[in-house]
Amino acid sequence: MSEIPPGLFTRTADNVGRKTITAVEEVGNGATLIFQSVFWLFMGRRYGQPVRAGSVVVQMMETGIYAIPILVLLNAAIGVMLAIQGIYTLKIFGAESRVTFGIAFAIVREFGPLITGILIAGRTGSSLAARLGTMRINQELDALHVMGINPVRFLVVPALVAMVIMVPLLTFLCDVVGLLAAGLYVQFTLDISLAAYFDQVVDVLSVGDLMHGLGKSILFGVLICIIGVVNGASVTGGAEGVGKVTTRSVVQAISAIVLTDMIFAYIATLG
Amino acid sequence: MSAEQNTEQEFTSVIKVRDLVTHYGTRQILNGISMEVRDGEIMVIMGGSGSGKSTLLRHLMALEAKTSGTMTILDQNIDDLSMQQMFDLRKKLGVAFQGGALFSSMTVGENVMLPLFEHTKLDRMTMDIMVRMKLEVVELGGFENLMPAELSGGMIKRAAFARACVMDPKILFCDEPSAGLDPAVASALDELILRLRDALGMSIVVVTHELDSAFKIADRMTVLDRGDILFIGTPEEIRNSPNERIQKILNREPDSDEVDVDVYLRRLTGEDMYGGAQL
Ligand SMILES: Nc1ncnc2c1ncn2[C@@H]1O[C@H](COP(=O)(O)OP(=O)(O)OP(=O)(O)O)[C@@H](O)[C@H]1O
Ligand SMILES: [Mg+2]
Numbered sequence: 135m136s137e138i139p140p141g142l143f144t145r146t147a148d149n150v151g152r153k154t155i156t157a158v159e160e161v162g163n164g165a166t167l168i169f170q171s172v173f174w175l176f177m178g179r180r181y182g183q184p185v186r187a188g189s190v191v192v193q194m195m196e197t198g199i200y201a202i203p204i205l206v207l208l209n210a211a212i213g214v215m216l217a218i219q220g221i222y223t224l225k226i227f228g229a230e231s232r233v234t235f236g237i238a239f240a241i242v243r244e245f246g247p248l249i250t251g252i253l254i255a256g257r258t259g260s261s262l263a264a265r266l267g268t269m270r271i272n273q274e275l276d277a278l279h280v281m282g283i284n285p286v287r288f289l290v291v292p293a294l295v296a297m298v299i300m301v302p303l304l305t306f307l308c309d310v311v312g313l314l315a316a317g318l319y320v321q322f323t324l325d326i327s328l329a330a331y332f333d334q335v336v337d338v339l340s341v342g343d344l345m346h347g348l349g350k351s352i353l354f355g356v357l358i359c360i361i362g363v364v365n366g367a368s369v370t371g372g373a374e375g376v377g378k379v380t381t382r383s384v385v386q387a388i389s390a391i392v393l394t395d396m397i398f399a400y401i402a403t404l405g
Numbered sequence: 406m407s408a409e410q411n412t413e414q415e416f417t418s419v420i421k422v423r424d425l426v427t428h429y430g431t432r433q434i435l436n437g438i439s440m441e442v443r444d445g446e447i448m449v450i451m452g453g454s455g456s457g458k459s460t461l462l463r464h465l466m467a468l469e470a471k472t473s474g475t476m477t478i479l480d481q482n483i484d485d486l487s488m489q490q491m492f493d494l495r496k497k498l499g500v501a502f503q504g505g506a507l508f509s510s511m512t513v514g515e516n517v518m519l520p521l522f523e524h525t526k527l528d529r530m531t532m533d534i535m536v537r538m539k540l541e542v543v544e545l546g547g548f549e550n551l552m553p554a555e556l557s558g559g560m561i562k563r564a565a566f567a568r569a570c571v572m573d574p575k576i577l578f579c580d581e582p583s584a585g586l587d588p589a590v591a592s593a594l595d596e597l598i599l600r601l602r603d604a605l606g607m608s609i610v611v612v613t614h615e616l617d618s619a620f621k622i623a624d625r626m627t628v629l630d631r632g633d634i635l636f637i638g639t640p641e642e643i644r645n646s647p648n649e650r651i652q653k654i655l656n657r658e659p660d661s662d663e664v665d666v667d668v669y670l671r672r673l674t675g676e677d678m679y680g681g682a683q684l
Pocket of ligand 1 (some may be wrong): 455
């Protein structure tokens with residue numbers, strides 16, 4: 135005997151409507167933010183608002199260098215995992231020695247960019263959202279405004295530039311680490327030397343494959359940064375609010391990365 | 406108010422507001438406010454909680470978009486300013502926010518130095534000296550290498566003052582400078598505000614709850630009441646005002662149509678919790 139509470143439908147519809155509006159608004163904010171960032175990056179000097187190389191370097195260290203240990207560990211594990219699964223599957227056809235193909239494509243086109251993106255989303259994206267959110271609540275963003283310092287130029291552009299530079303570089307590093315780890319496993323398990331394995335890898339991979347992965351990773355970097363900033367800047371309601379937008383930014387960034395990855399892969403393989 | 410109009414011509418004003426109406430969402434917060442801040446004066450904005458003091462202050466420093474009305478800061482109509490002119494105008498304003506709003510990732514010294522670093526071409530040594538001087542003024546000499554998290558509440562406020570003053574602004578804004586500070590520190594801040602006016606000739610706009618401090622520092626006061634101006638005048642004029650609502654504020658009587666938590670709690674517990682009514 136379950137009765138539908140009165141007004142449930144209208145309330146749900148109202149809720150869905152509100153959420154949709156918020157979502158559209160946020161996409162709009164993100165687009166505006168990208169536009170503004172590009173503006174300040176190239177036009178800032180003219181308005182006495184240059185983007186400082188120093189802040190970009192700080193962000194690059196923060197985003198990139200400190201993330202290397204955990205990225206290396208994860209990608210080595212993924213490489214070995216791919217080698218194990220590849221050999222296991224190919225054994226069915228007695229084609230274990232062709233495992234290199236699978237590993238090379240999978241790492242360079244998918245796992246390198248994806249793992250890097252997800253990890254950076256969890257690490258840098260969340261810290262960006264938290265930082266911006268805290269600054270908003272503490273009126274630090276207002277303070278920047280009244281000091282005549284444009285917050286986009288001062289806070290967002292350095293982070294964005296750092297992302298666009300570091301995420302592809304990290305992805306490339308991850309590609310190499312993943313391939314190397316997989317190669318070591320292959321060397322131990324099958325009778326293929328590391329040199330022969332890398333010969334094969336270089337043979338099967340084209341520059342296009344590498345670019346496919348690196349191109350995606352630049353997109354991921356932009357997404358992570360913009361999603362982090364939009365969430366952080368929209369915080370309401372104190373420290374709890376900061377926690378909420380931080381979590382939200384990570385979930386959104388990872389979802390965006392996975393979806394973009396699929397769309398990118400689809401479009402890139404059309405031709 | 407009529408005396409106000411007559412004397413208006415004799416003073417140069419740094420901020421002029423005419424018929425300022427503002428909204429948050431659909432709620433109207435300020436209902437057409439006209440006031441001015443004169444050159445070299447300390448203007449104190451008072452009023453009950455939620456009356457729109459902070460909102461007015463945010464508009465006076467051009468942080469918020471208004472619904473209608475005109476605003477002139479340092480003889481410039483802010484609606485007519487280009488982005489570049491706005492940046493230039495902002496260099497002449499200094500703000501000490503209620504919570505300090507120090508950048509938590511920078512040291513105290515770096516915080517104070519930031520406006521210099523961004524807006525001047527001074528060399529590092531000169532900037533260091535200027536920062537140290539400003540910190541001395543607020544009695545924070547030697548603290549430049551601490552992080553904001555390592556400071557007490559009063560020290561953060563004083564550091565915020567140092568940062569607000571480092572560019573020698575024409576107008577200084579302070580939101581609740583003495584709220585939550587112990588009396589000694591609060592009165593030291595009052596002294597500091599007076600000194601800034603006298604020594605540097607700054608025009609200063611202060612929002613405050615503290616009546617004693619308000620009467621000590623104010624050259625003139627603006628009393629807000631639910632988005633309207635109740636009174637503008639000198640402390641003397643305000644004390645002698647026959648207006649009932651003003652006298653209520655001066656006598657720290659709670660608004661009759663607002664729930665007074667203290668009274669309610671006292672009635673609940675049957676005891677006098679604080680000894681005296683506090684606003
Ligand atoms: N960011 C905001 N969004 C929506 N409404 C707001 C916002 N800030 C203030 N208000 C509303 O504007 C009105 C005036 O607020 P304001 O902060 O200016 O009051 P105040 O006089 O400074 O009060 P207090 O003395 O408590 O600081 C209040 O009714 C408040 O609810
Ligand atoms: Mg306030």
